[in-house]
Amino acid sequence: MSDDVLLETRGAVGVVTLNRPKALNALDLGMCRKLQPALDAWAVDPAVKAVVIRGAGGRAFCAGGDVRAVAASAGSAAGEEQERLSREFFRAEYALNHRIHHFGKPFIALVDGICMGGGLGLSIHGAYRVVTEKLVLAMPETAIGLFPDIGGGWFLPRFPGEAGTYLGLTGARCSAADALWLGYATHHVESVRLDAVLDALVGAQWGSGAASAVAEKVLADFHADAGTSALAVQHGAIDRCFAAERVDDIQQALELEGTPWAQETWATLLRMCPMSLKVTLHQLRMGRTRDYDEMVTVEYRLSQAMTARQDFREGIRAVLVDKDNKPRWHPATLSDVTDAEVEACFAPLGADELVLPVPPR
Template sequence: MDKNSPILFSRRGALALVTLNLPRALNALNLDMIKLLDRQLQDWAEDDSVACVWVEGSGDKGLCAGGDVVSLYKGSNAYGEAPRIDYASEFFSHEYRLDYRIHTYAKPIVVWGGGIVMGGGVGIMAGASHRIVTERTRMAMPEVTIGLFPDVGGSWFLNRMPGRIGLFLGLTGAQFNGADALFAGLADRLIADSERHTTLDAIAQLPFCATTDENRRLVSECLKGLELAAELQPLSNLRNHYEQIQALTDFASLPAVCDAIGGYKGDDEWLRRAAQTLAAGSPLTPWIVWEQLRRGRHRSLAEVLRMELILAVNLCASGHFHEGVRALLIDKDRSPRWQPASFREISAEEVERCFVAPWAGAHPLADL
């Protein structure tokens, strides 16, 4: 394959390798990358010579900073016009189908999550059988800043975090580290960032066999032996702030939760940044987060992804998404002019419309 391709595939014996290859864009996922990876995973699933898959990002900045939201911005109409759902529907349908495949893949998938892992990158990582973080890992679901919502299965994995950590992370887009990911259930092992190639070599040399369960066990034991000693791992903000997060989210209504988080006046810089991000973010996103977690709590992964596809397509046609992307990535003035400006001005009807399928006929993910 062309080394300039946005995604690279290779083999080391029974180990198949995936490299997201857009380092200048922090390996952000575009539609072509998503389609290529999904097709390749299908092929490897049926290839008896492949026992395990390794996924990493090119360069030293991280695995993946998210999806290509600029293309979504350009492919959607402005708020108030007839929504153009075709590109957004195609993009997210393929992305969520890929995420579902990773979650349900029979063969072990090892994801190296060093550096930046955000948005769509979390989607790639969350469903893998073996998820590696490092002392340099920086994770987040920061969609509140651009008027989207924590998707790629966020309604599934945020709901499965301890206490109300998932709600807090979804509302605030707060960044968290590798130790946080372990605590929240989004990672399995924390290995020194410098051991990336050593880890890859060790897995490539495993005595893989024809039994999937045995191959998973081999990978698990290998990674266990490479884990960074506990005293050398970074401190977990989520663990250390667990009681505070519980207190800040211990309310029966979204306005009360937002007031509590936004009203934080303590000295902790991490909590202050979280409060500031929520305050500056889209006024619609908190309502979507609140509802997606409530509605997704007891749904299957497939049902969650079908709900999220509806949300993603509707929000891409909204003024909130367009203004958020404009301010952050197009004009880069970082001064979004949200309309309306306050989450208290968002009506229940506007939120409900976001959960209504925007297309006629069968759901694009009906077959999951």
């Protein structure tokens, strides 16, 4: 575990390197537990003016949270280990995201390659996201019986129009140009220049003004055009088809749209977990009017409800273990999922509710 996250201070910059390249830098419980105190310390250290986070290996920033480990623990006797790991992992991951969201100094993510699920949690909550031409951005949780967590209920509804609904339900992949249009990315830089970006941040004159102004000046000097966003081109159809309050109505809207894109999109939704689709749409609609801290509590409730279901283990099997991409969902269809079952996933947890402390600034 100790080598899975590398921490160093270079000049006035705290540097985090996610160092599990063979696992595409997937975030596990040990990594969360190592990162949290480091960020707390840097937040109150006057010598540290900014924090940079990056991924090792050149293929991924972070491919997500290590949900495979949570699912694998379900094989333990009576499921007690799975329940414990699910509770501890999501508590630690959400606390880490919360720490980043409320970080009082420039938090700069250098997002090169794959960034999915938990990778967005490590990046979108900070002040700056620098993406490269290698970016593959997605929230693919509905394919494994989960939902777009790590704050997805808060940030997806704040993407343009219904783009967040589309991405949260379908798990569609985004390019650097898409990420800029969405507002996820703040800057685009060629992958080969990322080391130079870090060197420039380390060598910046942090005493010359506000830390945010210094960071912005450095990043602006490296920013390059990313081209046209395919999502932006398609946004009219996305807004028409994904504005509905029910997944069934989204289906009807896609049928009316009748284009190859609409047909392909509905075919994608048919492969997703029906329970996940309905829970996710309810989550995203709720998130329109709630702030981030409120949605963290909601998402923790969902994390415990959804990981306890057989669909989660089946999704992990089909997508990440056997890789046959033929999950057997229960309930099997959207019409089989009742509103009462969806609402039950949002129920308060009583003494087990997630309570996050106010982070030091």
